[in-house]
Amino acid sequence: MRIGELARRSGVSTRSLRYYEQQGLLSSERTPGGQREYGETARDRVVRIQELYAAGLCSAKIATLLPCMRDADGGPAEPDSSLVADLMVERDRIDRMIGDLQRSRELLDGVIKAASAEGAAV
Structure with a gap:
C-alpha cells in the first residue's frame, strides 16, 4: 500500500510515517517511480508505534523495543x-x-x- 493509504488506515499523518522511517521504526520499499510501498503488516506496526508513544516512550526506546515484540511480521527477538x-x-x-x-x-x-x-x- 502507498503512504496515503497507510495514513488513512492507521489514522497517522504521512509526515509521521516518514518520521517513523527516519527513526528506523517502519520500513518501506520504493517503486521504480520512487514512491513508498508498505506491506500489509505496516498498519499494525504503526498502531503499535502509536501505542508506545502514548505510553510515553521516545523513538529511540521504541526502536529498541519493536524487534522484541511479537507482531504479524515474525516472532520477537530476545530482549x-x-x-x-x-x-x-x-x-x-x-x-x-x-x-x-x-x-x-x-x-x-x-x-x-x-x-x-x-x-x-x-
Missing part, C-alpha cells in the same frame, strides 16, 4: 537485560501517572458533588 530494566522503569512511571490521574479524578468528583449539592439547595 537484553538492560532493555528489560528500562521497561520496568517506564512501567513504574506509568503506574505513578495512573495513580496521579486517579487522585485528580477523585478531587474533581468531590468538587462536582459539592457543586451539585449547592445547586440543589438553592
